[in-house]
Amino acid sequence: MMRASGILMPIFSLPGKYGIGCFSEEAYRFVDFLKKAGQKYWQILPVGPTGFGDSPYQSFSTFAGNPYFISPEELERQGLIRKEDIPEPEEDAREDRVDYGWLYNTRYIVLRKAFQNWKGQEHPDFVEFLSENGYWIEDYALFMAEKDHFGGRSFSEWDADIRFRRPAAMEKARQELADEILYYEYIQYEFNREWTKLKKYANENDIRIIGDIPIYVSPDSADFWAHPELFQTDENNLPTSVAGCPPDGFSADGQLWGNPLYDWEYHKKTGYNWWLKRISKCAELYDVIRIDHFRGFDEYYSIKAGSPNAIGGHWCKGPNTDLFNTIREKIGDIRIIAEDLGYITDTVKKMVKETGYPNMKVIEFAFDSRDSSGRAAYYPYNYNSNCVVYTGTHDNETLLGWLGNILPEERQELKDYLGTDTEDDREIVDRTIRLVESSVADLCVVPIQDWLGLDNSARINHPSTTGTNWVWRLKEGQITEQLSDRIDKICSIYGRI
Template sequence: MKRASGILLPIASLPSRYGIGTFSRCAYDFVDFLERAGQRYWQILPLGPTGYGDSPYQSFSTFAGNPYFIDLDQLAEEGLLSEEECEAIDAQEDGQYIDYQKLYETRFDILRKAYERSSLAEKPEYQDFLEENKEWLEDYCLFMAVKDWFGGKSFAEWDEDIRLRRPEAVERFRELLAEEIDFYRFQQFYFQKQWYRLKKYANSHGVEIIGDIPIYVAFDSADTWSEPALFQFDENGTPSAISGCPPDGFSATGQVWGNPLYDWEYHEKTGYAWWIKRMRRCFRLYDIVRVDHFRGFDEYFSIPYGQDTAQGGHWAKGPGIALFHALQKELGETRIIAEDLGFLTDSVIRFVRDTGYPGMKVLEFAFDSREESNYLPHTYTQNCVAYTGTHDNQTVVGWFRSLPEEDYRMAVRYLDLKREDENEINWKMIRTVLASVADTAIIPIQDYLGLDDAARINTPSKLGGNWIWRMKKNALTEEMEKKIRELTELYGRC
């Protein structure tokens, strides 16, 4: 990758008129800001429809898009909504946090009004969309319609015949819920139409999109319900094992994530067809794909289903390099970022190196006074992506304020930080990342803005209060744009 830099800002965190970031004028304005500031990349979080907990990493589908991101103003421009209807939803135009409950209660009602006026069946571009996405679209739309029929319950609680996808039940629900299924098709059509338009605009202005996908899918998803053979399920559709990580210094009992694990033997027999389908979709949506928990392709931690802790789990072998050879054969050379953070075994290090993909370096991880760190910039290689922090970290300002004394001293020494400089710790960290030899540097927008942990995106293992931060409408100033561009030029990233 050519030496360059970019900014991390989730779509949901964009300012907009309607309570959550969308593919609106504000998104196009952000692309313009990136271009003027000399940035080549816009990194986002997963775009899938979110469920319980509002996490983009626990989506109802790994292929579908989040209908909350559909821009209502564009629907109004097409005559599908009135300005009065848009204003009536009362969505806190410039609120700092997303109210997902209000979104759930209001957004689908107004989208349904647009759907009822759309006459999509008559449009050739809609028919092309249906054909292009038929591999996943019909199963997803049926899944969501049936989920609504059962009051939003997990498919594990549905009636047995439709839970196990018996053909007569599938056909019965297709007929019974035909209009609801069509409404979900409508949502996905406009999600894709508006996203492709935004991505095309970004690319035409020299900005590439770095997308993000979790390695696993959610248990309650169209993916698991429609293709159970892909996963370690028994004959009743119940997982035999689930994902997590083992006990360590941070958690004496480990972490239970709860995602179903892949049946890698089955995937190998199919030539990794589902993964090829998944990644083909990704590279239609994004220019570069960051794959979360990349080490799980080498080895993954398996926990018996029903366990409350990870103490009874064990490591098992993943598909390794064979999966990526299959992807390369079908898709050609692909641009992937391997999320390889945390403790890495020699086997994982060799695996990431053999793929050739750049790994990640997070500067906030560098100043642990208890041990040597390969997150210190003088240890970087060119083939990596350097960050001040990610969506899972504190903002730089929040991180610095909470450092233990010994780590604080180490950071002060390494960064050559004077007492009078501490109020600008974010810029000191940003400079250090941009000056590093890493080919790619990505800075979360909160760090450019100098915000504290009130602007943090996610705190892992914390229930509630995540994924809600929004950037204020006028946060990005000409002064900031100029300062970012000057630093970008200074360190050869323009």
């Protein structure tokens, strides 16, 4: 990987008038901004369809795309809807927030209208899309059609015949829900068409996309419903154990994620066939794949299903490098970033080193006294070039917000490291960005909020909380020529242009 710089910003955080960032003209303008700012990478969050809580890390499918990202203006351009068909947010709606409730009640009406006008036409490329994606889209479209049929309930609450995918029930559902199935197939076709076009534009402008994939799938997903054999389940196809993180200095009860855990012995017997399909699909969507919770491939934390928290869990062995050796053998050299944050053992370090994948460094962690043993790894003088350094990720406070919340001694340590006596937080933010950009890391990724010097009102996610996450958006006018010039100059000084 050549020395370069990139910006972290989710698709949903793009500005625009449709209630959520999408593949509209604002996305193309952001690519133009990245190019002018001398950036080579745009890192996004998972793009799958989200469920309860709106988290991109809890998706209805690991293969499908989020319908909210389909651009209404593109549907209008195709003649599938009229301008007056597109509802605009209420006058008092916040420009810098996604209102998922409003979207849920309005966007699908627009998509269904577009679908009704689309399905009367001939689309040979749609047939080709279905052929290439049949291994996942048939199950996904039926899953979503059934979910609508059962009023949005989790598949664990569906009637037994369809929950357990009995052949007669499956065939009956395909016949009775044929139009609904076609609707969900159309949405994925349009998502794929628009995303492919945007990615092509980015690549033509020398911008590479870093996509983010969760290690686990959602407990209410087409993946789990269609392939319970891939997971640790009981006779009712319900999880026997679920994923999470043990208690630490950041959380006394640990983190209870609730995702079903993989049956790694079964995956190994199949030659990791499902994983090969998953990584191959991601390689189509992205130029680089960041795999979340990479340490879970070495050892994963197993919590008994039904537990109130993560305190009673235990560690189990994962596939380690066997999976990645198979990926390299069957698919080739896929560009992967290993998210190895958190408590890292010697065996995790060994696994990351053997894969050759760049790992992650977060500068905030270097000055967090809650992790007295592990924080030394985040000091820039301990980096090697084969890593990706961040000021923070989507799970962290913004730099400005973090500076206001850390202990006085932590703040002083940072100032000593930066060699400054200033009490101006925005200057400290600027110096911290310069610190990571100047490091030996091949790639430096800075969230757009930190370049803008925004406080925690612009934070993307606060782990283990619900209700206020995944909603922050840029406002029109925040991305300026002055900002792109400033970013370009700083990255140029440190050899990242």
